[in-house]
Amino acid sequence: MTVKTTAGRYGRALRSSVVLHAVMAVGGLIMALYLVAHMYGNLKIFSGQAAFDGYSSYLRTIGEPLLPYSGALWILRVVLLVSVGAHIYAAFVLWHRARAATGGKGGWRYQTTRNRRGVQRSYASFTMRWGGIVILLFVIYHLLHLTANVIAPGGASESPYERMINGFSIWWVVLSYVIALIALGFHLRHGVWSAFASLGANTSVVRRRRLNQLAYAVTIVIIGGFLIPPVSILMGWVR
Amino acid sequence: MNITLRIWRQQNHDDQGRMVSYGVDDISPDMSFLEMLDVLNEQLTLTGDDPVAFDHDCREGICGMCSLMINGLAHGPEALTATCQLHMRHFADGDVIDIEPWRSNAFPVIKDLIVDRSALDRIVQAGGYISAPTGSAPDANTTSVARKDADRAFDGAACISCGACVAACPNGSASLFLGAKITHLGSLPQGQPERDSRAVSMTAQHDAEGFGGCTQIGECTAVCPAGIPLDMISQLNHDVLSGLTQPGGQ
Structure with missing residues (x-):
């Protein structure tokens, strides 16, 4: 089982979980940055129909005449698609490896029913995989709804x-x-926190606290910002 | 104290294995957990039964031989405590205690509570060394080490390679162990020549052994008897990523 040659070790390390986690982290952070921009755009709903629709058509003219119509948007779409693809690919390979390492049972591989929830896991840290699938299904629904308008309630x-x-x-x-x-x-x-840790940014106990605080801040800003327009529309504050 | 034990019994690697209940009476609260198991094994020997096989050596928390999943927690309920340093006073009279071996595909069960942790040795063999010139001993203080780096290296060196991190990890990863070894040698000037190749080689071996990856949950740090911090895994990630991208990193 010992990896003997130097080249063999290099290749193996290149396919290691450490590298896959780095790939997943970069893909995830790109998507998080996109979410900030997307959230900001949504808030333009409060400036009225002309401003919102104008912003939407402006997005298609970014970079003109250097880029063709919708050029910048398609570059962004390709970057996002690659990020999503790499993120999901890495996630499934790592999921498979974790299952293989634990006989397919993860944290439930012991006979005892005590302390199955571990000592310091959080709901967030233990629902990354299934939560990710929920988000993927939502993104498909969301694209069909507001981007393609195929679903139009x-x-x-x-x-x-x-x-x-x-x-x-x-x-x-x-x-x-x-x-x-x-x-x-x-x-x-x-x-957000584990992406930075996967990329080597967690260098001390203090830094770990700061990265976790950053993750909370990013989460609150993004989720809060995304919640405001739909709730306002439902309440009739925006017509 | 009267205690009921539910212990994993498995004749050998190919045996199916099952939980078996035993009662032990008149246990002193001042006994260590392993002494309590010694009492059980004396009982079993007297009645002609097969004693429970479990790993142990120094019994003072420094050798890393003892293991045991106690009520689903690696090294039992006390933080920063190896099983050998765990005392029965942390349990109550009449308790039922579940005892199981470390579980990981890289740790095959040898018998009962003993697992083969050679995978960790092979990871160290892959790069856990420094190259030092032979000859007479160097003068003291020829290589100065900053206090911060010395402390950091020592914190990593505190790892006793018991494998509790693997046992507790929902992904079956040995990243905390690996991070401790990488940080230990990588923080010192003597460890710099092989720093890149060490991180690359040991990580390659870690994955070849079939350990999973780290999702930064931190269950490992909660059970680690040596108090290895989670940031040593991030140090590992950093060193591997930089080792792979250095010219001549291979």
């Missing part, structure tokens, strides 16, 4: 502003988004 529209108003005037649409955002919040809470 409350009525389809060419105007992004109207799509948003139509959708979030319905209580169960808002509820589905709130549930997904809670799942996303837990994922970000552990994900």
